[in-house]
Amino acid sequence: xxxxxxxxxxxxxxxxxxxxxxKSYSREVAYKDVSIMAPCYLAEMDLAGAATADNIIFGxxxxxxxxxxxxxxxxxxSAYEVMDELINYYLxxxxxxxxxxxxxxxxxxxxxxxxxxxxxKKTSAGxxxxxxxxxxxxxxxxxxxxxxVSNRRSPTQVLSCG
Numbered sequence: 794x795x796x797x798x799x800x801x802x803x804x805x806x807x808x809x810x811x812x813x814x815x816k817s818y819s820r821e822v823a824y825k826d827v828s829i830m831a832p833c834y835l836a837e838m839d840l841a842g843a844a845t846a847d848n849i850i851f852g853x854x855x856x857x858x859x860x861x862x863x864x865x866x867x868x869x870x871s872a873y874e875v876m877d878e879l880i881n882y883y884l885x886x887x888x889x890x891x892x893x894x895x896x897x898x899x900x901x902x903x904x905x906x907x908x909x910x911x912x913x914k915k916t917s918a919g920x921x922x923x924x925x926x927x928x929x930x931x932x933x934x935x936x937x938x939x940x941x942v943s944n945r946r947s948p949t950q951v952l953s954c955g
Contacts, residue, residue, distance in 0.1 A: 832876075834856035876910050
């Protein structure tokens with residue numbers, strides 16, 4: 794289920810509280826222990842600048858919903874299949890035997906993709922090590938049906954949105 798609301802009515806993020814929580818984390822994390830993968834989903838409009846004809850190209854923002862690419866013609870892959878492959882790569886214990894967690898993070902359209910992917914992805918070995926985090930500026934939210942209350946079809950956590 795997709796739900797839309799006015800994000801300006803939501804409370805502001807308390808960064809001091811977040812900083813305090815991070816500082817109280819019981820284990821020190823060293824930069825050498827972190828790998829950051831940031832896939833870039835290029836769209837047709839990127840062909841005017843950043844993209845080249847041999848890049849995988851998606852239509853406008855169709856990557857957010859996991860659609861298949863529109864170019865090149867000899868390749869057919871969905872944006873979610875790309876994420877599946879990244880997960881399989883990182884969860885491979887022969888490559889990363891000490892990996893503790895894979896965190897997906899997204900902002901705006903990336904946050905929408907993160908939520909939709911989490912809701913629709915194929916189950917894989919190592920699910921317990923996958924975590925999803927969405928920051929802000931999403932125009933739509935995904936709410937599992939287990940959060941739907943009575944017949945109002947809207948989650949209790951955001952009833953004040955509109």
